[in-house]
C-alpha cells in the first residue's frame with residue numbers, strides 16, 4: 108500500500124485514494140496498476156532475460172500506451188536494483204543526492220519497494236511505493252531516491268529521451284530548463 112511520510116513532522120497519509128488525492132494537488136501522478144496479472148517468475152526474478160523484460164512490458168501495454176499518449180513519452184525499459192547489483196552502495200549514494208530532471212521521472216514498481224523523497228513547499232515528503240504502484244515525478248520537481256529495508260526494487264521506466272532523465276543536481280539550473 109502506498110504511503111506518504113512528512114519527514115519533519117512524521118505525519119502519515121496511507122492508502123491508494125488518499126495518497127493519490129494528496130499527490131495530485133502537487134502535480135505528482137499516482138496510479139495503482141497492480142501486479143496480479145504477472146506470473147510469479149516475472150515478479151520475483153531480478154536477473155531477467157530480454158524476453159522476460161519484454162513480457163513484463165507487454166503485460167502493461169494498455170496502461171503504458173495510455174500514459175505515453177497522454178504525456179508524450181516514447182519508450183520504456185526495465186531497471187533493477189538489488190544486492191546483486193554491482194556497486195549498489197555507490198549507486199545508492201548517487202541516487203540519494205537531491206536533483207531534478209528536465210523530463211518527468213516515471214516508475215512502475217514491478218517488485219520490491221523504495222522511497223521517493225520530494226520537496227513540496229520546502230518540506231521533504233517521502234513517497235513510499237511498492238509492487239503495483241505507478242508514480243510520475245514531474246519535470247523540475249526536486250527529489251531523490253532511496254531503497255528501504257527490502258534493499259531491492261524492479262521497475263518499468265518510461266521516458267522521452269535519455270537526455271531528459273539526466274540528473275541535474277544544481278537547483279539553480281532549473282531556470283534554464285525550458286530554454
Ligand SMILES: [Fe+2]
Pocket residue numbers: 206207208212250251274
Ligand atoms: Fe530522479
